[in-house]
Amino acid sequence: MEQGAAVRPASRSVTARERARAELTREIKEEARRQLAQVGAAALSLRSVARELGMVSSALYRYYPSKEDLLTALIIDAYNAVGEVAEQAVAGGGSARERWTAACQAIRGWARAHPHEYALIYGSPVPGYRAPEATIGPATRVPLTLLGLLREARPPAGAPAGSRLEGGPQVGGALAGQAAAIAALVEGTAGDAIPPEALVRGALAWTQLFGLISFELFGQYVGSFDPADDLFAYSVTQMAWLVGL
Amino acid sequence: MEQGAAVRPASRSVTARERARAELTREIKEEARRQLAQVGAAALSLRSVARELGMVSSALYRYYPSKEDLLTALIIDAYNAVGEVAEQAVAGGGSARERWTAACQAIRGWARAHPHEYALIYGSPVPGYRAPEATIGPATRVPLTLLGLLREARPPAGAPAGSRLEGGPQVGGALAGQAAAIAALVEGTAGDAIPPEALVRGALAWTQLFGLISFELFGQYVGSFDPADDLFAYSVTQMAWLVGL
DNA sequence: TGTACATCAGTGAACGCGCGTTCACTGATGTAC
DNA sequence: TGTACATCAGTGAACGCGCGTTCACTGATGTAC
Numbered sequence: 348m349e350q351g352a353a354v355r356p357a358s359r360s361v362t363a364r365e366r367a368r369a370e371l372t373r374e375i376k377e378e379a380r381r382q383l384a385q386v387g388a389a390a391l392s393l394r395s396v397a398r399e400l401g402m403v404s405s406a407l408y409r410y411y412p413s414k415e416d417l418l419t420a421l422i423i424d425a426y427n428a429v430g431e432v433a434e435q436a437v438a439g440g441g442s443a444r445e446r447w448t449a450a451c452q453a454i455r456g457w458a459r460a461h462p463h464e465y466a467l468i469y470g471s472p473v474p475g476y477r478a479p480e481a482t483i484g485p486a487t488r489v490p491l492t493l494l495g496l497l498r499e500a501r502p503p504a505g506a507p508a509g510s511r512l513e514g515g516p517q518v519g520g521a522l523a524g525q526a527a528a529i530a531a532l533v534e535g536t537a538g539d540a541i542p543p544e545a546l547v548r549g550a551l552a553w554t555q556l557f558g559l560i561s562f563e564l565f566g567q568y569v570g571s572f573d574p575a576d577d578l579f580a581y582s583v584t585q586m587a588w589l590v591g592l
Numbered sequence: 593m594e595q596g597a598a599v600r601p602a603s604r605s606v607t608a609r610e611r612a613r614a615e616l617t618r619e620i621k622e623e624a625r626r627q628l629a630q631v632g633a634a635a636l637s638l639r640s641v642a643r644e645l646g647m648v649s650s651a652l653y654r655y656y657p658s659k660e661d662l663l664t665a666l667i668i669d670a671y672n673a674v675g676e677v678a679e680q681a682v683a684g685g686g687s688a689r690e691r692w693t694a695a696c697q698a699i700r701g702w703a704r705a706h707p708h709e710y711a712l713i714y715g716s717p718v719p720g721y722r723a724p725e726a727t728i729g730p731a732t733r734v735p736l737t738l739l740g741l742l743r744e745a746r747p748p749a750g751a752p753a754g755s756r757l758e759g760g761p762q763v764g765g766a767l768a769g770q771a772a773a774i775a776a777l778v779e780g781t782a783g784d785a786i787p788p789e790a791l792v793r794g795a796l797a798w799t800q801l802f803g804l805i806s807f808e809l810f811g812q813y814v815g816s817f818d819p820a821d822d823l824f825a826y827s828v829t830q831m832a833w834l835v836g837l
Numbered sequence: 838t839g840t841a842c843a844t845c846a847g848t849g850a851a852c853g854c855g856c857g858t859t860c861a862c863t864g865a866t867g868t869a870c
Numbered sequence: 871t872g873t874a875c876a877t878c879a880g881t882g883a884a885c886g887c888g889c890g891t892t893c894a895c896t897g898a899t900g901t902a903c
Contacts, residue, residue: 364845364899371846387719389634392889405891406847414890470716472810474632483815490816516829522822529816550817551800551827557812558803559796565717567802570728571735571774572795577767582796584761589834609866609878616879637856650858651880659857844900852892859885867877 372410374400376420380464383421388467393417418476423485425464430488432457437492443499444592450492451556451583458560465564469557490553494533497549498541500591518543526550545591552586617655619645621665625709628666633712638662663721668730670709675733677702682737688744689837695737696801696828703805710809714802735798739778742794743786745836763788771795790836797831 379396393414397404411417436453437446458465467473468486518526526543534540541549559582562568563575572578624641638659642649656662681698682691703710712718713731763771771788779785786794804827807813808820817823 362900368846387716390719393891394889403848404889405849405893408891409846466716469806469810469812471632471711474634478811486812515833516826518826519822522826525817525822547823547826550823551804551830554803554807554827555796555800558799558806561714561803561806562799565714566723567714567731572770577764577770578792578795581761581763581767581792582799585796588760607867613879638858639856648881649856650860650882653858654879840903842901842903844898846896846898848895848897850893850895852890854889856887856889857885860883862881862883863879864881865877865879867875869875870873 368410375407375410376417376424379417380421380424383467384461384463387463388418388421388473391418415476418473419479419482421464422468422478422482425461425468426482426485426488428461428464429454429457429468430485430492433489433492437496443496444587447493447496447587447590447592448583450496451579451586454489454556455560455563455579458564462564465560469561470565490550491533493553494541494546494549496592497545497590500545518547522547548590552590555582555586613655620652620655621662621669624662625666625669628712629706629708632708633663633666633718636663660721663718664724664727666709667713667723667727670706670713671727671730671733673706673709674699674702674713675730675737678734678737682741688741689832692738692741692832692835692837693828695741696824696831699734699801700805700808700824703809707809710805714806715810735795736778738798739786739791739794741837742790742835745790763792767792793835797835800827800831 375396378399379391382395382399383391391414393407394404396417397407407417411420432453433450436449439446439449441449458469472478523543526546527540530540530543530546559575559579563579568575568578620641623644624636627640627644628636636659638652639649641662642652652662656665677698678695681694684691684694686694703714717723768788771791772785775785775788775791804820804824808824813820813823
């Protein structure tokens with residue numbers, strides 16, 4: 348950016364200062380995450396983070412230019428954490444349906460273990476906060492992972508897509524367009540794109556999955572499907588079936 | 593409660609003081625709702641509400657004993673508002689599927705028109721707030737309305753429930769127990785209780801409906817299914833089909 | 838290798854703000870006789 | 871109907887708190903010659 352910065356040689360021994368800076372940047376974020384887990388995003392405060400680290404609050408500004416930037420870092424980390432968990436579950440092996448089930452259970456497990464981080468990314472938006480572009484990539488890891496599974500569900504050439512759902516609704520014009528655009532984005536080449544029907548059903552399964560988790564964590568099942576383990580398991584199977592896994 | 597209060601005659605002209613009190617109680621709540629709509633629940637402040645009404649902040653304590661109580665009133669109102677909207681849509685006439693569609697669209701319409709009220713009841717819980725029992729009744733209006741529709745979906749005696757879903761998952765022991773308990777709660781007599789399969793599918797449709805609305809309002813569809821009108825319409829049809837409407 | 842200078846981390850004080858809630862009070866409205 | 875008393879609404883000041891952010895500073899770490 349600035350010329351002064353560009354003067355520095357590209358390869359150069361890492362100074363103690365730089366190591367310390369990288370470490371503290373990480374420590375600040377981790378302390379913030381710890382507090383987020385306890386009090387939630389709304390009650391998270393820079394001063395409290397600094398206090399816990401034995402620093403003065405103004406010192407944090409050497410590492411994060413504002414509270415919003417720290418929040419952004421936490422959001423990105425949270426998306427990456429669920430994304431990672433989902434990817435690992437899918438990579439675990441087994442049939443497509445088994446990996447689908449594993450992914451759903453892993454995501455739910457992560458959400459229950461980190462309810463405030465879950466709420467930060469899937470709950471009501473933090474008032475006054477506007478998510479920057481940098482969050483988009485991490486946010487897509489889960490849907491992309493599920494899409495990957497979906498590709499395995501496509502019926503062999505010749506059989507109509509979604510053949511198990513005779514009588515179900517058809518994907519119409521505008522929706523098919525959106526689906527095709529997403530499929531093209533994902534694959535690059537339009538050759539083996541996921542058909543609109545399959546993609547839309549996948550999107551609904553994705554929605555259903557997080558709808559379930561949100562209802563469970565946010566208390567809508569209290570007094571009815573509580574605990575929600577069995578409802579969740581049933582729904583996961585139903586979704587797999589609907590999607591053709 | 594207290595003897596002193598019981599001394600008052602049961603029928604008695606309503607004093608000007610009492611009228612003024614009832615009115616102001618209402619006005620405070622409405623001003624609070626106005627501010628909630630603008631800034632969200634987290635940023636709602638008693639002082640600001642009082643300011644806007646031309647009162648001093650301490651005066652509010654004659655009407656609501658604490659901020660939490662005012663929040664509770666807003667939550668109850670919000671649940672009643674969606675509940676009302678859903679009930680009216682269902683009462684509108686037409687086939688069961690038409691009324692189901694109308695209810696879904698009405699609920700979505702309300703949510704889009706009142707995103708902060710929606711977030712208050714279906715988003716991440718307000719930190720430090722514990723919902724009192726009084727919110728339970730209003731919160732059940734929407735699910736009860738949908739359950740009512742579901743009853744019309746039951747196949748005539750003789751046909752197996754959910755006959756359109758051959759190959760789909762079966763409702764197992766523990767889940768069937770929860771479903772039966774809910775059905776019993778709703779109907780009182782166990783005679784014409786909704787069968788577990790139908791009830792569970794209804795609960796999943798309910799979950800899916802609010803999952804969709806949350807994803808739409810909270811920005812998860814940005815860059816993919818945006819606007820979400822067609823995805824929503826498709827999903828509503830799919831749910832109706834799954835549930836047997 | 839040694840010295841002069843530049844960079845940067847962390848401090849401490851301050852700014853300016855808003856919040857929920859309590860409390861003693863005044864003055865108006867209602868009630869009992 | 872008139873008077874004495876009780877009830878209640880609303881005031882204004884205060885308590886005690888925490889927050890995000892800025893800024894001039896000192897002292898340590900790094901760099902160039």
